[in-house]
Structures are given as C-alpha cells and as structure tokens.
Amino acid sequence: MTALHAARGPVSGPRAAVPFLSDEVVGRQREIELLLAGLDCGAHVVLEGPPGTGKTTLLRAVAEAGGSSFVFVEGNAELTPARLVGQFDPSRVLAEGYVPETFVDGPLIEALRTGGLLYVEEVNRIPEETLNVLITVMSEAELHVPRLGRVRAAEGFRLVAAMNPFDAVGTARISSAIYDRVCRIVMGYQSHDEENDIVARRCPPVPAPWRDRVVDLVRRTREHADVRVGSSVRGAIDVVRLSVSLARIRGAEATEWRVGHDAAMAALSGRIGMHESSGRTAESVIDELYVAVFGEESAPKEPEGGEPPGEA
Structure with a gap:
C-alpha cells in the first residue's frame, strides 16, 4: 500500500475522498480524485492546462497529504540529460575516481532513490534527448547511468509532468511515446x-x-x-x-x-x-x-x- 493510498483511508462518498486537501485546493474534486487514483495505481500523469489553473498547487498538496517527497524540475531548453540525471563531481573524481560517492544526484535520481514524486513543469519545453531519458524511466522503472550503474525506482516513484497547451513559443509537440506512458488530466479554469x-x-x-x-x-x-x-x-x-x-x-x-x-x-x-x-x-x-x-x-x-x- 502506498503512502497516498494509506493517507486516504476508507471512502464513503464523492467528497470523502479528499477531505485532507480541502484547505489547500479550492474545488478540483474530479481532478484530485483522478490524480490520487493515477498515482495510487502506479501510473505516471500529465497535467495539461493553461497557467494559473493550480497544477503545481494540486500536486504539492497531494504529495504533502500522502507524505511523499516532492522533487521539482523547471522544464526549459537548458534541461539537459546531465542536469536531470546528475553527474560525477570532477574535482572528487580526480582524487577518488568514479565511485558512487563522487556522483551528485540530479532531481531524477533523487526521486528514483527516495520513491518521490518528480514534477516536471512545462515538459513540452525540454529537449528531445531529455524526454527520451524520461521515457526510459517510465518504461523500465530504472535508469542505467554510465560508470554508476543501474538505479532502480524505489516504491512510490511517480513522474508527473505539466504543460500549457496554448503556449506555442519555445515549445515542442509531445510525442505519442510520452502520451502512451501517462494518464492525461486536463485542468481548465475553475468556476x-x-x-x-x-x-x-x-x-x-x-x-x-x-x-x-x-x-x-x-x-x-x-x-x-x-x-x-x-x-x-x-x-x-x-x-x-x-x-x-x-x-x-x-x-x-x-x-x-x-x-x-x-x-x-x-x-x-x-x-x-x-x-x-x-x-x-x-x-x-x-x-x-x-x-x-x-x-x-x-x-x-x-x-x-x-x-x-x-x-x-
């Protein structure tokens, strides 16, 4: 049983599923339930909607309610695979060599090791080679890093990405390979x-x-x-x-x-x-x-x- 599932407890009605989120998130009953269900069943999720619709607020509240660690990544053209995954510290490598102790974890490895939620904002802005790393992790639940070896995803690891479908400047079309590995939750403006x-x-x-x-x-x-x-x-x-x-x-x-x-x-x-x-x-x-x-x-x-x- 995951931390998110344990946090919910028994559900007796449509509103009983999310009482612990009511103080943090206004409305969003449907989206909260879909996100909780997706994370609980082991799925990765894409939150799609215009800016200001509460995508980050929703995910932070869910992570805190479930006791999961939350690792935030800002998606942009500068997010290379090395920045996402991590790299060996050159100064320590000279003295100690390529050993696990000299590797500096990036946000992806941190989330994999801790079983946390990796939140990638503006996923449609990151380079294709970085997207390919995420595809590998979503498919295999592990990542092979040269000289470091294989890093398996700890229980509870999930990837949640967000994107603004209306922003065409500096963005790329998300491939079907990404959509084939995620559940998509569309978040429009609230009432x-x-x-x-x-x-x-x-x-x-x-x-x-x-x-x-x-x-x-x-x-x-x-x-x-x-x-x-x-x-x-x-x-x-x-x-x-x-x-x-x-x-x-x-x-x-x-x-x-x-x-x-x-x-x-x-x-x-x-x-x-x-x-x-x-x-x-x-x-x-x-x-x-x-x-x-x-x-x-x-x-x-x-x-x-x-x-x-x-x-x-």
Missing part, C-alpha cells in the same frame, strides 16, 4: 465562485461585491474575441492586491474607479495575448472590459457654488 474564493484567500480584505466584479473582469478576458489567451486567476489576485496598495499610496479607497482601473491595467495588460489580426492593444481591451464591468468613470464633483474648478 466563478471558486476563483472568487481563491482571491479572497490570497488577498487583503476588500468588499465582496467589488472583489466579485474583479473576478468577472478577469474571466471576461478569456472570452473576448480579440484575445488569444486570457488572464488566469492570478490576474485577479494582483488586481486586488495592487488596488489595496495603490489606494494606500494615494490616500484613497481600493474600490475607487481610477484606482481599480490603473491596477487592472498594470496587472492584466501583460497577461493577455492578443490575436495578431485584431490590430488592438491589450490596454484598449482591458479598458473596454473594465468599463463594461465597473461602468464609466464618474465626472469629478464641482465645488460648492457651481463654479468650475480653477475659475475665480
């Missing part, structure tokens, strides 16, 4: 209420109706015709946080129209990707959506007496 809950948990206190509209604003970026990739819930978190700090600096309220507008521009304009054919800027779309959600900015009040500002 409005769940994203609202996430923002409430991670931000300073603000009026609930205003926070709800911030979440609505961010969700609309994913549906706009001129936007190729909208913002994740991280954008809503930053809009709220930035509004609170900006209001403090200006001596205003976070819910004031101009404070929220400036915060939204700064927090969201770099997070959305425009269709090249649209001819619009991110700022113009954010402005359009902000007005649609919060209305037009009110005109400044005239001073008492009816005289326009600045006139005697």
Whole structure:
C-alpha cells in the first residue's frame, strides 16, 4: 500500500475522498480524485492546462497529504540529460575516481532513490534527448547511468509532468511515446465562485461585491474575441492586491474607479495575448472590459457654488 493510498483511508462518498486537501485546493474534486487514483495505481500523469489553473498547487498538496517527497524540475531548453540525471563531481573524481560517492544526484535520481514524486513543469519545453531519458524511466522503472550503474525506482516513484497547451513559443509537440506512458488530466479554469474564493484567500480584505466584479473582469478576458489567451486567476489576485496598495499610496479607497482601473491595467495588460489580426492593444481591451464591468468613470464633483474648478 502506498503512502497516498494509506493517507486516504476508507471512502464513503464523492467528497470523502479528499477531505485532507480541502484547505489547500479550492474545488478540483474530479481532478484530485483522478490524480490520487493515477498515482495510487502506479501510473505516471500529465497535467495539461493553461497557467494559473493550480497544477503545481494540486500536486504539492497531494504529495504533502500522502507524505511523499516532492522533487521539482523547471522544464526549459537548458534541461539537459546531465542536469536531470546528475553527474560525477570532477574535482572528487580526480582524487577518488568514479565511485558512487563522487556522483551528485540530479532531481531524477533523487526521486528514483527516495520513491518521490518528480514534477516536471512545462515538459513540452525540454529537449528531445531529455524526454527520451524520461521515457526510459517510465518504461523500465530504472535508469542505467554510465560508470554508476543501474538505479532502480524505489516504491512510490511517480513522474508527473505539466504543460500549457496554448503556449506555442519555445515549445515542442509531445510525442505519442510520452502520451502512451501517462494518464492525461486536463485542468481548465475553475468556476466563478471558486476563483472568487481563491482571491479572497490570497488577498487583503476588500468588499465582496467589488472583489466579485474583479473576478468577472478577469474571466471576461478569456472570452473576448480579440484575445488569444486570457488572464488566469492570478490576474485577479494582483488586481486586488495592487488596488489595496495603490489606494494606500494615494490616500484613497481600493474600490475607487481610477484606482481599480490603473491596477487592472498594470496587472492584466501583460497577461493577455492578443490575436495578431485584431490590430488592438491589450490596454484598449482591458479598458473596454473594465468599463463594461465597473461602468464609466464618474465626472469629478464641482465645488460648492457651481463654479468650475480653477475659475475665480
């Protein structure tokens, strides 16, 4: 019985399977159950979804709940097989030779030896030769390292990879050899209420109706015709946080129209990707959506007496 299986205990209903994760992960009942089932039965898993959908948060919570070690690897073009597997320390090799004591474990060997979860982020960004190493490990549950020998996977070792299917810059298409060895869990954006809950948990206190509209604003970026990739819930978190700090600096309220507008521009304009054919800027779309959600900015009040500002 694995640590993940032991952590769950008996299951008496759909919600009873994941009570120990409710404080860490908002919603995601289906994805949690699928991930737990995949890891428990010995499968390797690919979590596929846009940024900000909680892939890393979900896996960390599952690993901690099950008492498994968690080894994180950032996927990029610089992740060579040597960096993933490890290598002999040249200075120690000169003095002691090629012995196990002079080998410095990389993240893959560390996870194999400890029976941990190896989490490879942005797996579609890593070079093909590095992917081939992962394919070998998934197929054989062991790895042969020159001069070191064979390293077998300890009980509990699992590979979980994550990828963003919408990011085409600097990425490669994952081969069928990878998909043939993993279970694929697709993670889309959460519901409005769940994203609202996430923002409430991670931000300073603000009026609930205003926070709800911030979440609505961010969700609309994913549906706009001129936007190729909208913002994740991280954008809503930053809009709220930035509004609170900006209001403090200006001596205003976070819910004031101009404070929220400036915060939204700064927090969201770099997070959305425009269709090249649209001819619009991110700022113009954010402005359009902000007005649609919060209305037009009110005109400044005239001073008492009816005289326009600045006139005697």
